[in-house]
Amino acid sequence: xxxxxxxxxxxLTKRFGDKTVVDDFDMTVPKGxxxxxxxxxxxxxxxxxxxxxGLLRPSGGEGTxxxxxIVRDADLIxxxxxxxxxxxxxxxxxxxxxNLDFMARMHAVPDRRGAVAATLEEHKLAPRAEQIAGTLxxxxxxxxxxxxxxxxxxxxxxLDEPTxxxxxxxxxxxxxxxxxxxxxxxxxxxxxxYMDEAVQCDSIAFISFGKKLIDAPTADIAAQVxxxxxxxxxxxLRPIHAQLKDAPGVDQIARFGSALHVSGRDAxxxxxxxxxxxxxPDLEIGPAxxxxxxxxIYLMTGSEDNYQ
Amino acid sequence: xxxxxxxxxxxxxVARFGAIAMKEFVQMRRDRLTFAMMVGIPIMQLILFGYAxxxxxxHLPTLVELGDTGPASRAIVQAMETSRYFDIEGVVFGAADIxxxxxTGEAMFVVTIPANFERDLARGERPQILLDVxxxxxxxxxxxxxxxxxxxxxxVAPLLDGALSDLAQGPPxxxxxxxxxxxxSGRSALNIVPGLLGTILTLTMVLMTAIALTRxxxxxxxxxxxxxxxxxxxxxxxxxxxxxLVGVLQTAIMLGLARTLxxxxxxxxxxxxxxLITMFVVVNLSIGFLFSTLAKSQMQAMQMTFFFFxxxxxxxxxxxxxxxxxxxAQNLGEALPLTHFVRGVRAVMLKGxxxxxxxxxxxxxxxxxxxVATLALSRYRRTLD
Ligand SMILES: Nc1ncnc2c1ncn2[C@@H]1O[C@H](COP(=O)(O)OP(=O)(O)OP(=O)(O)O)[C@@H](O)[C@H]1O
Ligand SMILES: [Mg+2]
Numbered sequence: 001x002x003x004x005x006x007x008x009x010x011x012l013t014k015r016f017g018d019k020t021v022v023d024d025f026d027m028t029v030p031k032g033x034x035x036x037x038x039x040x041x042x043x044x045x046x047x048x049x050x051x052x053x054g055l056l057r058p059s060g061g062e063g064t065x066x067x068x069x070i071v072r073d074a075d076l077i078x079x080x081x082x083x084x085x086x087x088x089x090x091x092x093x094x095x096x097x098x099n100l101d102f103m104a105r106m107h108a109v110p111d112r113r114g115a116v117a118a119t120l121e122e123h124k125l126a127p128r129a130e131q132i133a134g135t136l137x138x139x140x141x142x143x144x145x146x147x148x149x150x151x152x153x154x155x156x157x158x159l160d161e162p163t164x165x166x167x168x169x170x171x172x173x174x175x176x177x178x179x180x181x182x183x184x185x186x187x188x189x190x191x192x193x194y195m196d197e198a199v200q201c202d203s204i205a206f207i208s209f210g211k212k213l214i215d216a217p218t219a220d221i222a223a224q225v226x227x228x229x230x231x232x233x234x235x236x237l238r239p240i241h242a243q244l245k246d247a248p249g250v251d252q253i254a255r256f257g258s259a260l261h262v263s264g265r266d267a268x269x270x271x272x273x274x275x276x277x278x279x280x281p282d283l284e285i286g287p288a289x290x291x292x293x294x295x296x297i298y299l300m301t302g303s304e305d306n307y308q
Numbered sequence: 309x310x311x312x313x314x315x316x317x318x319x320x321x322v323a324r325f326g327a328i329a330m331k332e333f334v335q336m337r338r339d340r341l342t343f344a345m346m347v348g349i350p351i352m353q354l355i356l357f358g359y360a361x362x363x364x365x366x367h368l369p370t371l372v373e374l375g376d377t378g379p380a381s382r383a384i385v386q387a388m389e390t391s392r393y394f395d396i397e398g399v400v401f402g403a404a405d406i407x408x409x410x411x412t413g414e415a416m417f418v419v420t421i422p423a424n425f426e427r428d429l430a431r432g433e434r435p436q437i438l439l440d441v442x443x444x445x446x447x448x449x450x451x452x453x454x455x456x457x458x459x460x461x462x463x464v465a466p467l468l469d470g471a472l473s474d475l476a477q478g479p480p481x482x483x484x485x486x487x488x489x490x491x492x493s494g495r496s497a498l499n500i501v502p503g504l505l506g507t508i509l510t511l512t513m514v515l516m517t518a519i520a521l522t523r524x525x526x527x528x529x530x531x532x533x534x535x536x537x538x539x540x541x542x543x544x545x546x547x548x549x550x551x552x553l554v555g556v557l558q559t560a561i562m563l564g565l566a567r568t569l570x571x572x573x574x575x576x577x578x579x580x581x582x583x584l585i586t587m588f589v590v591v592n593l594s595i596g597f598l599f600s601t602l603a604k605s606q607m608q609a610m611q612m613t614f615f616f617f618x619x620x621x622x623x624x625x626x627x628x629x630x631x632x633x634x635x636x637a638q639n640l641g642e643a644l645p646l647t648h649f650v651r652g653v654r655a656v657m658l659k660g661x662x663x664x665x666x667x668x669x670x671x672x673x674x675x676x677x678x679x680v681a682t683l684a685l686s687r688y689r690r691t692l693d
Contacts, residue, residue, distance in 0.1 A: 055534055055692050074690070079537040089532040093338050094331065105327030106536040148532075 004031045006156055006187040007052060009063025009070065014047050014056060014210075021047050023210040025061070029189060029203075034182050036201030036218070037191040040300045044210040045191040046086050049158050052189075053083045066156055079107065082154035086161045086191075088141045092134025096125055096144055099133050100151060107152035115151060122177075123147040138165040146174065150181075157181070159190040163197065175200055195293040204292075206299055213299060222290035227251070227298055228267040230274055231288035232260040240277065249273040252298050263294050324538055328546025332520075336550055346516075346554050350508050350562045355569070357504055368452055370394040370417040371409055373401065378426035380464050384437070387463035388419070393452035406440060410489055416442045416449060429464065429481060436483045457484040501566040502653040503626035505559060506646050509585075510592055510620050511613070513555055517596030518609035520547045526606060531692060540688040544681070548593040555589035576656030580663040584656060587673045588649040594680045595645070601687035620646040648672045 007029035014022040022044040029035045037045050050056040052065055054074025062069070068076040090099045100119055104112045120126040123143050128136065133144060146162055163171045175197065178188055182202075190201070198204055204221055206214040216224050232240065237260050244250050244262055249269030254261045264270035277283055336343060372385060388394040394417060400406055409415040420438040428435035437460060441453050461480050468481060521543075524530040533543070563574065574581075595616065596609075603609035621627055623637055624646035630638065641647045652669030655661035 050692060053535060055531065057691050057693055075537050075539075078535055081535075083535045085528075085531050085535070087528050087531075089528045089530075091331065091335065091529055092527065093335050098331070098334060102327055102331050103532075103536070105330075106324055106538060108321070108323055 005029070006031050006033075007035075007063070007065050007189065009052065009061065011061035012048065012051055012058050012063060013060035014044070014051060015059040021210050022051070022207075025207070025210070025212055027205060027212070027215065029187060031187055032182055032185050033187055033203060034178060034201045035187075035189045036198045036204040037189055037207070038193070038198060038204055038296060039191075039207035043207045045207060046160055047210075048207070049083070049160050049189070049191065053077055053081050053158055055083075080154055080156065082149035082152065082157040082159075084145050084149040084157070084159045084162050086164070088145055090133055090141075090145060090148055093132065095130050095132055096120070096136070097129040099144065100148055103148045103151050109152050119147045119151050139167055139170060142166050143170065143174075155186055157186060157188045157190075159188065161191050161193070163192065163194065171197070195291075195296070198292055198296070206296065208299065218292070221292055222295045225290070225295040225298060226265055227263045227290040227295055228265070228270055229261050229263040229288045229290040229294060230270065230285055231256075232262060232274075232277070232283055232285050233258065234280075234283040240283070244273065247273040252294060252301065254294055254297070261288055261291070261294060263290060263298065319539060320541055321539070324536075325542045325546045325549075328538065328543060329549045332547055333550040333553075336554070342516075346512055346558060347561065349512055350505075350558045351565060353504060353508055354501070354562055354565050357500060366392045366452075367395045368393060368416045368449070369397050369414065370419065371398055371400045371406075371415040372396055373406065373418060373420040374399055375421050375423040376425040376427075380426050380429050380467055381421045383463040383467060384419075384421070384460055387459045388456075391455060391459050393455055393459075394419075410440060410442045417452065429467075432481070434479065434481060434483050436485050438485045438487060440487045440489060442489055453486055453488075456486070460484055501562070501570065502657050503624075503650050505562050505566075506588065506624070506649040506653060507621055507626055508562065509555055509558060509589060509649075510646050511617050512558065513551060513589055513592035514596040514599065514616060515610065515613045516551050516554070517547060517593045518599040518603065518613045519606045520597060521600040522603050522606045522609045534690060534692065540685045540690065543688070544594070544597050544684060548590065548597060551593050552586065552589050555593075556585065559585050574657055576660055577662045580661060580666045581653070581656045583663060584649065584652045584666050584669060587670055587677070588645055591645045591673050591677045591680065594677055594684060598680050598684040598687065601684050601689070620644050623647070625650050642672070643676070645673055645676055 005028055007027055010026050012022055012025040012027075013020065025044075025048055027035075027048075037049070039045050047056060051058045052063070052070060054070060054077050057071065062071070064070060065077050066080050068080075070077065091102070094102065097116060097120065100116045101112065104116055109115045117126075120129050123146065125140075125144060125147060128140065133141065136144060142162060142165060146159070149159070150157065163174055166174065171194075178190070179200075182188055190197070192198060199218060201218055203217050204214070205212055206221075214221060214224055234240070237255075237258075241253055241255075241260060244253055244260075249264045249266055249271075250262055250273050251265055252263045254263075262270070262274065264273070274285060278285055370388065374381060385396055389396055397415065400409055400415075400418060406418045406420070409418060418440040420440070422436060422438070425435045425437070439453065439456050441449050457480070460482050464481055521530065524533055567574065596613065599609050599612040599616070603612055619640065623633065623641035624630070624644050625633075625641065626646065630641060630647065630651075633641065648669040652661075652666045655665060655669075
């Protein structure tokens with residue numbers, strides 16, 4: 001194992017009853033990386049993260065986090081990982097400060113009071129320190145949860161949809177902080193449904209049906225998905241959208257402001273579908289870069305059963 | 309590996325235990341309804357039972373055997389009448405008559421004033437006066453019986469003037485002998501309060517911890533808790549300890565009420581009582597925690613609590629005399645903490661037993677605690693599956 005590898009799991013599998021929720025999942029995350037974890041609802045992201053931090057026993061496979069075995073050394077992983085749960089899981093009947101204080105004690109944080117005060121400041125929670133956590137708004141609960149999971153300065157953070165329901169300004173602050181942490185050597189695995197967050201990750205793993213479909217540096221994702229995209233600009237694009245929707249060779253159409261992005265896996269077929277339009281003088285058609293969003297929506301369209 | 313181990317601390321971390329205990333304490337304090345219940349249940353139960361105990365224990369049929377007559381005997385009989393506890397319905401002669409009267413229920417009490425009573429009293433020889441009690445209905449008989457010594461004493465006090473007045477200090481001038489019939493163990497209202505204390509503690513203590521883990525699971529907070537390096541023993545001890553305080557508070561309330569409302573004496577040594585009560589409370593809290601590791605929901609945890617509560621009441625000797633139960637029921641009863649507590653606390657509260665005497669009850673409780681804690685810790689799930 002490379003000394004710089006922080007997460008290294010192989011063949012990770014989780015079954016609930018006869019349902020296989022995570023299937024033969026491999027992942028290698030180097031130190032200091034911001035790794036995005038994407039996939040449709042119910043694809044197994046939360047389940048995978050829970051197995052990584054010792055909260056669920058894998059039905060199969062093995063792996064290490066920070067060099068500790070995810071089954072045998074669960075206690076050591078728990079002590080050194082900051083896990084932020086998708087659903088708010090702090091104590092709703094304790095105040096913000098009491099929750100942080102509890103976590104600080106559980107992790108034996110040195111200079112507990114100072115650390116709690118600093119965290120309150122850093123996450124702009126200080127004015128709400130004495131508020132009962134259960135009465136915080138959704139976004140503020142998320143901030144508290146993030147604060148609680150980073151309080152003990154863990155070298156690895158597993159963040160399960162940390163910014164769900166958080167306003168854009170706070171999300172930007174959040175990602176700035178993630179960047180700073182990563183520059184300082186902290187490794188971050190973060191699940192998200194936001195594309196603007198996905199592009200900020202160094203690498204992305206995409207999971208569907210518990211199976212990993214893509215795992216690549218963010219810049220290479222589009223190429224790996226293998227989509228070709230053409231951009232159509234023009235006045236009235238609505239009829240064209242309708243016309244192209246079911247055309248052979250067109251796998252996906254997305255609106256981008258006043259333009260349409262038409263994508264397909266087979267460049268030749270895609271261009272054939274667009275050929276009749278090229279003659280029209282009111283339309284401008286040219287090649288375009290396939291975006292992350294198009295790539296992922298394409299991947300998700302192919303796995304709609306995840307929503308069942 | 310040892311260096312790595314140190315990074316998450318020892319097997320049992322006092323800091324983590326303290327963190328959990330403190331968190332539980334704050335949560336308990338904020339949960340007004342539960343807290344009110346913890347304090348309200350003992351008060352309500354005690355008053356309800358207390359009034360059941362006291363359903364008019366007055367005007368109870370009483371006979372007198374007069375082995376002597378004189379001013380003192382007359383004063384005593386007179387005082388008994390005026391106390392309204394006793395209705396003097398006639399006289400009897402001899403042990404055979406007394407037996408029949410009590411057996412047939414013709415009388416509930418027979419007072420025997422022995423021969424030479426007046427003379428011995430005048431000489432300051434502390435003559436005996438005997439009260440035979442039909443204790444089959446201890447609830448009815450006890451208040452009257454326990455008031456008897458006081459009645460006798462205040463009846464003879466005015467007669468002890470002049471040369472005898474120095475008798476008024478020192479021990480009582482008459483020695484009252486209570487002789488309970490048909491229920492020699494003397495279960496009485498006095499005995500019900502200690503039993504009731506144990507019963508209420510059983511119910512509330514087990515219930516409080518039975519929902520400890522299921523509530524965390526239902527609120528979703530278990531995921532955060534399990535994501536910390538908390539060890540099972542830390543969680544168990546941390547969740548139990550704040551409720552030990554509640555148990556002690558409940559006990560104080562109950563004893564205070566029992567004393568002021570029903571005059572239940574507290575003879576025992578406080579250390580013995582404290583040891584017994586703490587042990588008992590901890591055992592019950594552990595049983596609740598065990599249920600918590602078994603139950604899938606708070607509802608199930610409550611059902612388990614009541615399943616446990618029922619045999620505790622029936623087989624512990626609280627409801628029915630322990631020695632009167634069939635062997636198998638006695639064996640089962642020995643496994644219940646309430647059995648040992650009722651025994652111990654009666655001895656402490658009513659017979660003045662000391663710390664050494666309660667050892668006989670402490671060690672069975674310790675064994676139950678060890679078994680329950682081992683089970684609970686082995687059942688404790690450290691993952692979410
Ligand atoms: N304890 C469980 N018992 C049975 N099935 C479960 C359990 N936990 C999760 N699942 C199932 O596993 C699948 C994956 O769930 P998971 O929460 O890992 O998905 P996810 O990718 O995190 O989804 P989302 O984006 O909605 O958060 C779902 O179908 C879910 O119903
Ligand atoms: Mg999820």
